[in-house]
Amino acid sequence: MTKKLQLDHIAKIEGHARLNVKIEDGEVKEARMEVFESPRFFEAIVVGRSYEEIASMTSRICGICGPSHTTCCLQAIEKAFDVKVSQQTKLLRELLNIGGWIQSHALHLFFLALPDYVGGTSVLDLPARYSKHVKRGLMLKKLGNDIVTVIGGRDVHPMTAVPGGFSKLPTESKLQWLLQELKERKQEFVEAAAFWQKLKYPKFERKTEYFSLQKKNSYPLIDGHIRCFGEKCIQTKNYPRHFKEYLEPYSTAKFAVAEGKSYMVGPLARLNLNYKELSYNAKRALKTKTPIQNPFYNNVAQAVEMVWCVDRAIQILENLKLKDEQRPEIKPKAGRGYATVEAPRGLLFHEYKFNKSGCVLDSNIIVPTAQNLRQIEDDIKLLLPGILKLKKEKIVDQLEKLIRAYDPCISCSTHFLEVEGLP
Amino acid sequence: MAKPKVGVWSFTGCEGCQVEMLNCPEIMDLLDKVKVMRFPILEERDEKGKYDICFVEGAITTKEEEEKLKDVRKRTNFLVALGTCATYGGIPSIKNFLDEKKVEKTVYRNTSYLHSEKAEPLEKFIKVDYNMRGCPPDKDEFVRVFKDLLLEKKPKEPDFPVCVECRKKENPCLLEQGHFCLGPVTHGGCDAVCPSNEVMCHGCRGPLKDANIKREIEIFEKKGATSEDLKRILIKFAGEKFRTCDL
Numbered sequence: 001m002t003k004k005l006q007l008d009h010i011a012k013i014e015g016h017a018r019l020n021v022k023i024e025d026g027e028v029k030e031a032r033m034e035v036f037e038s039p040r041f042f043e044a045i046v047v048g049r050s051y052e053e054i055a056s057m058t059s060r061i062c063g064i065c066g067p068s069h070t071t072c073c074l075q076a077i078e079k080a081f082d083v084k085v086s087q088q089t090k091l092l093r094e095l096l097n098i099g100g101w102i103q104s105h106a107l108h109l110f111f112l113a114l115p116d117y118v119g120g121t122s123v124l125d126l127p128a129r130y131s132k133h134v135k136r137g138l139m140l141k142k143l144g145n146d147i148v149t150v151i152g153g154r155d156v157h158p159m160t161a162v163p164g165g166f167s168k169l170p171t172e173s174k175l176q177w178l179l180q181e182l183k184e185r186k187q188e189f190v191e192a193a194a195f196w197q198k199l200k201y202p203k204f205e206r207k208t209e210y211f212s213l214q215k216k217n218s219y220p221l222i223d224g225h226i227r228c229f230g231e232k233c234i235q236t237k238n239y240p241r242h243f244k245e246y247l248e249p250y251s252t253a254k255f256a257v258a259e260g261k262s263y264m265v266g267p268l269a270r271l272n273l274n275y276k277e278l279s280y281n282a283k284r285a286l287k288t289k290t291p292i293q294n295p296f297y298n299n300v301a302q303a304v305e306m307v308w309c310v311d312r313a314i315q316i317l318e319n320l321k322l323k324d325e326q327r328p329e330i331k332p333k334a335g336r337g338y339a340t341v342e343a344p345r346g347l348l349f350h351e352y353k354f355n356k357s358g359c360v361l362d363s364n365i366i367v368p369t370a371q372n373l374r375q376i377e378d379d380i381k382l383l384l385p386g387i388l389k390l391k392k393e394k395i396v397d398q399l400e401k402l403i404r405a406y407d408p409c410i411s412c413s414t415h416f417l418e419v420e421g422l423p
Numbered sequence: 424m425a426k427p428k429v430g431v432w433s434f435t436g437c438e439g440c441q442v443e444m445l446n447c448p449e450i451m452d453l454l455d456k457v458k459v460m461r462f463p464i465l466e467e468r469d470e471k472g473k474y475d476i477c478f479v480e481g482a483i484t485t486k487e488e489e490e491k492l493k494d495v496r497k498r499t500n501f502l503v504a505l506g507t508c509a510t511y512g513g514i515p516s517i518k519n520f521l522d523e524k525k526v527e528k529t530v531y532r533n534t535s536y537l538h539s540e541k542a543e544p545l546e547k548f549i550k551v552d553y554n555m556r557g558c559p560p561d562k563d564e565f566v567r568v569f570k571d572l573l574l575e576k577k578p579k580e581p582d583f584p585v586c587v588e589c590r591k592k593e594n595p596c597l598l599e600q601g602h603f604c605l606g607p608v609t610h611g612g613c614d615a616v617c618p619s620n621e622v623m624c625h626g627c628r629g630p631l632k633d634a635n636i637k638r639e640i641e642i643f644e645k646k647g648a649t650s651e652d653l654k655r656i657l658i659k660f661a662g663e664k665f666r667t668c669d670l
Contacts, residue, residue, distance in 0.1 A: 040435060040484075040542075045517040049655060056625065057659075060514040060558065063439020111445070111465055122466030124459055138451070145446055153620035155446050156439045156559040160620045167621040 031380040043363045051077045051358040059157045066157045067100035068343035072350040080337025089165040098309045099147030104344035105302040108407045110137020116401045117199045150174045164327035179317040189310045193285035196303035201296040210269035219277040222341045236340050239349050262374035265346025267301035279311035298405045332358025369409045427475035429457040434481030434488045440506035443559040474499045482508040482542035496549040504551045507558040511629045511661035515542035556628035581612030585624050589615035597623045603643050608634035629661035
């Protein structure tokens, strides 16, 4: 499997991204997202490690979406060893990932993307009238942190999710407290969504493929089949066959295409494919008709998803009858295991090959941002001709705004973007 | 009095340390008391000039990062290594113990335009004024150090093992239960958060200066750890330090 790979995923694109654009006679010839982030070789460092420790290691791929990596890794392990986890474990994992989505979406919306829409260079110098929105953002983020802490033991790199279940269950009283908090703060999420819906987005529509998980009667989170418009389901095990990764000489991040074409994953893709599975409040929060073809609306999709997160978390907590249960026994065996989850930024895939004692022989991890990179480049090629007449700063602003709307792994979305090749 | 100039720098890591900084409930009040010169997760502003305090996250993995770090040191009065990657190399440093070329080939087919050095802690290249260990660092420790620095007081690094806080919380001892828990030899100050959640200590805060790692290894061996197990356990967050004694 790994032999087919041409790109390292693990080198996240956060950090040093550069956009290189080539324009000839007013025509955009080339748009390159160049990523210089130092590779960390996660797929290699897990080799030789026991199934018991790799989830805590892969969590360290990302300080924002640790819960997604942990859950995806655990589900791949369980698949390899035919471990069936309890319903309670599934629900607690859902909660953990809901917390993760809220943490990530709130951070992106209120700390990173907001200045793009209301002015100011960063959240630290926003126009004063927006300070209440930042405060609200902080509060929403804290609620995400609280969920992850109660379920996972800590807000960054939570540690209680282990193969087969949880090392320690949350206490009933903490779950009750969480439920109370969520109910009290619910309206804030609705208002935040209304705020994001009301902001002015650049007019920019294009058609592309959207991929996300899909599951009967539920909005996708930690399981389901992979689906795109008009396509039949793609089985998780076939993921690497449909989504080809490759390396560009100008980037240390991997790129991915589906059947040779760019595609989009993440909140907007999920929303477009699963609108009818949103909760009542989340549906009401969305004032735009789906499918939405404007990538800037990824921000709106995030805000709407946060409303769904709260509704779903409340639903789980109200029905959860926590019981002490034995984790299923895990008997390692030789073989492969794979899993997909919806990380905050979209489809995440983990695959491991184990030896008979449960040590990793080989691994393959495909992260959402790598899948969006080609789409970002293609969008830039479409967006640019329409704005070329603007001043250079305006063009740069617009391009940065577009790239950030994708919420590419964190620091990329905040690092200063050098645009080369503009006239 | 002019507000102290504070900068945050990020090298190779997951950026979870910066996220944890933002997760401190009092962070906005703290940032209000200083002049934030740069904070990459939020913005990239002025990189020039002198800094009173810098927090530096991530391991150093390339020559360019090394040069940048040395430059930051020159311009900084008090420099804090933030998190385990910065203090010990962290999870990325596992590759230091593997064949570099083989590692690169595992993930990249064509490695001709790829260059990666070992993942090293800041201290390998510069003098660090405070090591804020932990993956992620502890929020309370961050706030304490930040406040100390605002008061121009030299912050003190915790110098007791994880076991101290673990016992205070009356947790059952995971080592006694047969787990290869690194609590006895690892820097405390994390409120024993992992053992309190029934997960053994993986040593993310690195070994104490006088830790008897040899004795700990003997205990693990008595409990059935093979030499392969020992390598895996010790080479994780702070491999270079934990492996001071031969296996």
